[in-house]
Amino acid sequence: MLTRRDFLGTSGLALAGLLAAPARARRAPRDLPFFEWKELRDGVWATIDQSSGGNVAVFLGARQSIIVDAKFAWLSRTLRREADQLGGADSRGNPERPLRLLINTHHHADHTGGNIGFSPDMDVLAHENAAPRIENQFDAYGRQLDGAIESMERAAPDNEKAREEAAELRRVRVHFEPGDWVPGRVAKGERTELDEGGIRLTLHAIGPGHTDNDLIVHSPERNVLHAGDLLFYKRHPFIDLPSGASSIGWIESVKRAIALCDDQTIVIPGHGEITDVTGLRGQVEYLQALRTAAKRAVEAGTPREEFLGTDLPIAADYGFEQIKPRAFGAVYDEVSAGK
Ligand SMILES: [Zn+2]
Numbered sequence: 001m002l003t004r005r006d007f008l009g010t011s012g013l014a015l016a017g018l019l020a021a022p023a024r025a026r027r028a029p030r031d032l033p034f035f036e037w038k039e040l041r042d043g044v045w046a047t048i049d050q051s052s053g054g055n056v057a058v059f060l061g062a063r064q065s066i067i068v069d070a071k072f073a074w075l076s077r078t079l080r081r082e083a084d085q086l087g088g089a090d091s092r093g094n095p096e097r098p099l100r101l102l103i104n105t106h107h108h109a110d111h112t113g114g115n116i117g118f119s120p121d122m123d124v125l126a127h128e129n130a131a132p133r134i135e136n137q138f139d140a141y142g143r144q145l146d147g148a149i150e151s152m153e154r155a156a157p158d159n160e161k162a163r164e165e166a167a168e169l170r171r172v173r174v175h176f177e178p179g180d181w182v183p184g185r186v187a188k189g190e191r192t193e194l195d196e197g198g199i200r201l202t203l204h205a206i207g208p209g210h211t212d213n214d215l216i217v218h219s220p221e222r223n224v225l226h227a228g229d230l231l232f233y234k235r236h237p238f239i240d241l242p243s244g245a246s247s248i249g250w251i252e253s254v255k256r257a258i259a260l261c262d263d264q265t266i267v268i269p270g271h272g273e274i275t276d277v278t279g280l281r282g283q284v285e286y287l288q289a290l291r292t293a294a295k296r297a298v299e300a301g302t303p304r305e306e307f308l309g310t311d312l313p314i315a316a317d318y319g320f321e322q323i324k325p326r327a328f329g330a331v332y333d334e335v336s337a338g339k
Helices: 004-009 012-019 073-084 109-117 130-135 138-146 148-155 160-175 247-259 277-299 304-308 321-336
Strands: 037-041 044-047 056-060 065-068 099-103 123-127 185-187 191-196 199-204 216-219 224-226 266-268
Touching (some): 037 266, 056 073, 056 224, 065 073, 065 199, 073 099, 073 109, 073 148, 099 191, 109 130, 109 138, 138 148, 148 160, 247 277, 247 321, 277 304, 304 321
Parallel strands (some): 065 099, 123 185, 224 266
Antiparallel strands (some): 037 044, 044 056, 191 199, 199 216, 216 224
16 A cells, blocks of 8 residues: 555656656647646746636746646646646756745635645645635545546546546545645735745735635736736636635735736736736726625615626626626625625
C-alpha cells in the first residue's frame, strides 16, 4: 500500500523528472494537451475553462514561478505538471522555472481542491479567513477525489497521462487529511506585498465581497490583475452569504480593483473569458442594477419567488443561468434585512 510519504515522493519535481518524455520541446503548452494555456503577456499565462473550476494564472520569474488558484482536486496533479512546464524544461523534462508558490484567491472548492497537488512541498498562501473554511471543506474535496477517475474519463478520455494522474489521486485519497489542503501562509490586512524570487505581486483584501476572504492578485509590473471570483465575467455570480458575502462590499472591492487598472490592464476573472477594466465595470453595474431591482421589489411587496424569475436587462446574455435564482435570492434577502 502506498503511504502518503510515498505519494509525496512521487509528486512534483520527481514526478516531472520520471514521467516527462526526454527532449520535451521548450514551447511546453503544445505538448501539454489537457489544459489550453494562453500567454497573456510576457511571462504571464492563464488557462480559461468553464468546466474545470476557477481560472488559473501563472506568473513566471527568472528561476521560479507562482500559480494563482488550483481548480478541482481531481485535476491537481495534471495542473501542477502542466503549469510547471510553462517556463520551459530541460532535456529530462525538469522544469526550468518550477512553481514555488500557490496563491488561493478565496476558499471555494473549485479554486482550492487542487491544493492537494501542491501542498506541503510548495508554499500555499491565502487570506487568513480562508484557512478555517478550507479545512472545513474536507468532505467536498474528498468527493472530488472519489469521483476522480470518472471525472477525468469524461473530461479527457484520450489523455492517458491525465487519467493515470487522476487514478493515482483516487488510490492515495484515504491518506489525506483536512490539514493537507490548508495554506501554510496567510495574508493579513488590506495589502500584502510579495517578492518571490523577483516576481512581485500585490495582494489586496478589501473586505467582504464574494466571500469574507477574497484576494485580488495584482502584478503592477506586468499590468495583469487576477480578480478571483470578485469577477464573474458575463456570468451570474455566486453570492455566498453564509461565507460572509456582501453585495455592497463586493461593489466596493471591484471599484478598488478598477482603481488599480488602466486601459491596458489584462483582467483575469474567476470565471469567464479574459477581459479588461470594462469587465470589472460590468460587474459593478450588474450588482448595482440587481440591488436596485431587489429594493424596488421589496418595497413593492413582490414575493421572493416572483423576484427570482424577473429579468435584469443588463444580464440578458449572461451565462451561469442556473446560478441566477441564487444570486437574485441572495440580494433580495440582503435588501430585506436592510443590508
Ligand atoms: Zn468562488
